Amino acid sequence: MFNGDLGIITAIDVEEQEVEARFGDRSVTYDYADLNEITLAFATTIHKSQGSEYPVVILPLFMQHYTMLSRHLIYTGVTRARQLVVLVGSPKAIELAVKQVKDQHRYTLLAHRLRADM
Numbered sequence: 001m002f003n004g005d006l007g008i009i010t011a012i013d014v015e016e017q018e019v020e021a022r023f024g025d026r027s028v029t030y031d032y033a034d035l036n037e038i039t040l041a042f043a044t045t046i047h048k049s050q051g052s053e054y055p056v057v058i059l060p061l062f063m064q065h066y067t068m069l070s071r072h073l074i075y076t077g078v079t080r081a082r083q084l085v086v087l088v089g090s091p092k093a094i095e096l097a098v099k100q101v102k103d104q105h106r107y108t109l110l111a112h113r114l115r116a117d118m
Helices: 030-036 063-068 070-080 091-099 110-117
Strands: 010-014 017-022 026-032 054-059 083-089
Touching: 017 030, 017 091, 026 030, 026 063, 054 091, 063 091, 063 110, 070 091
Parallel strands: 054 083
Antiparallel strands: 010 017, 017 026
């Protein structure tokens, strides 16, 4: 397992003193003595949530981290929710994020490599 992996506890065996957790398509069994290796997750980052969906997303937007605020950040956060999105924060931070379009040119040479393969 890697730091930041999110999983769900699927079984607790009191007799064997083991806890089973599922991380995506992998199942991991922890001995009671190793339970300090996992912690409850109350939140995750937008970056870590890319490619995932959640029933409810609470998206905090505050000026303390104004350099991270962008339209792309809000879009990614909002599109993770299946049923409900709650924006929490200051109107100024939300306005800044919506106005901030951080288009970054990516220098991957992908187009060049695709042409070379043809």
